């Protein structure tokens with residue numbers, strides 16, 4: 411008689427453990443979807459207020475913000491067009507794997523990590539064109555992953 415009782419209690423415990431583990435896993439999943447603290451969900455960029463339609467916004471006199479999405483193997487938008495003699499803050503995130511974001515000839519150089527938003531500010535002067543390159547290996551097309559910053 412007692413053996414049956416113990417068996418039943420053991421089964422209850424095991425079911426309880428499994429339920430706890432499952433619930434814990436679901437909890438972690440919910441936390442990862444939450445985009446707070448400057449982070450962003452790489453799988454939901456389409457719903458992000460800025461990254462869903464990446465581009466340049468004027469935020470002050472001669473001050474601009476450029477939202478950029480890196481993905482295998484492009485930068486969006488391309489080209490990034492900003493007015494001459496202005497301060498441009500880039501916010502860059504990745505839709506897939508780790509990329510690099512380097513504006514050749516400027517101090518803008520950062521890693522781009524999915525789930526995070528990299529921020530880098532550049533003072534642009536005269537009109538011209540600056541190449542943008544990915545400097546972190548990101549797959550077969552890495553060497554051709556380029557963009558353009560056009561100062562007009």
Ligand code: CUA
Nearest residue numbers: 544546548552
């Ligand atoms: Cu993207 Cu290398």
